[in-house]
Amino acid sequence: MTGHISVKPRNGASALAARWPLLAQRRPLIAYLCGMVALHAVLLAVFAVSTPFRWGDVFTFTALTVCGAVCIEATRRLGMPAGIARDMLSAWWLPTAFLLPPLYALLAPIPLQILLQKRVRETVLYRRVGSVAAIGLAGGTASMVFHLGVPDPAELTAGGVMAILLAVGGAVLFTVLNTSLIAVAAFMSEPDTRLRDVLWDRESALLDVVELCLGVLVAIACGINLALLVLALPPVVLLQRSLLHAQLQAAARTDPKTGLLNAAAWQREADTEIVRARRTGSALAVLIVDIDHFKRVNDRHGHLVGDQVLAGVAATLRSQLREYDVIGRFGGEEFVVLLPHTEVREARLIAERLRVRVGMMAIPADDVMISVTISAGVALMSLHGDDLIELLAAADLALYRAKELGRDQVCLPLTSAPPPPASAAEAESP
DSSP states (O other), rough: OOOOOOOOTTTOOOOHHHHGGGSSHHHHHHHHHHHHHHHHHHHHHHHHHOOOOOOOHHHHHHHHHHHHHHOOOOOOOOOOOSSOOOOSSOOOOOOHHSSHHHHHHHHHHHHHHHIIIIIIIIOOOHHHHHHHHHHHHHHHHHHHHHHHHHHTTHHHHHOOHHHHHHHHHHHHHHHHHHHHHHHHHHHHOOOOOOOHHSSSHHHHHHHHHHHEEEHHHHHHHHHOOOGGHHHHHHHHHHHHHHHHHHHHHHHHBTTTTTSOOHHHHHHHHHHHHHHHHHTTOOOOEEEEEEEEEHHHHHHOOOHHHHHHHHHHHHHHHHHOOTTTTTEEEEOOOOOOOEEOOOOHHHHHHHHHHHHHHHHTTOOOTTTTEEEEOEEEEEEETTTTTTTTHHHHHHHHHHHHHHTTSSSSSSOTTTOOOOOOOOHHHHHHHH
């Protein structure tokens, strides 16, 4: 389940919310999670009554669950990044959905999520339970659809074209449902979240295709002979280790509160861009952006709401920049932006647009809407400095000047005459 930022509990419910963190969340999210868990529980009860008991099914389910547990234990020392983490456990959930009755697909995530909670990373219980329900509902639905078209799973292991196509369709259905259920929860948790951040991009879609193929292949191998799981397990473990290692490397570059590059990662990226600009002779600009009077937000509403404001400002800034611009959190309430191929007037226009868009934000907290403004300092390569340190120093002086002049404005260093001010229409255009 995705990470989120909670609003400070109200009406004297602090102690209760501390004991039951779900109660501190937004009511739509509480209703959504409770409904999803209730539906999962009802389906479990219905299929538990209607599914005939077979020792062979139990043995297959146990073998697939053990393989999933081995994957978790083999990658446990790597840890798991916060927020939404990708893994290869679908390689075991999909065979369960295709080879066994839907009851087992509903049950499959329970033992593995318990193992993740106890052995890898402990998180708040409602997130883990929500993940169980989302995976179980997606797997159960895929299993029901597959078995409607393929009453005998032996058709899949026999290589029947229709059975394989239905298995692929079931795997796609599982992925779409699971991702959608989690995306809806993420959006309800934080309405300012962009759905595209928790749905699919090119890389996550590629990973889904890999999981889909892997799950179908493991299902076919498992259906032929359970002993083939011994051959399927090592490559799945290797893929999972590689995937988690890549995610942890990415997490080490990312600021956890805003999702932007952290200061060290931003400086590395900025140094690379500056070297490229020197080699090609192209223009480059650096912005330092600071949230005005941010301490007042923390003092009045608490640090959790302050974190919401940070995340909201970061999302707004990122949404207004070009794909190749480099943005990071520099510390506290400061952000830094590197703008490749940008002359002085265009840099001023971009900074003004960021200022206007942030000023239009409204963050809900404590039954009020919080609005903030930003000040920005702009520095141009060659005009205000020739390396990153000089550019940051010049942009910082310009930011200090913006604060002295009353905040909520964009300034350049006094070492050069500023260009004509951007018009309001130019600043507001995306």
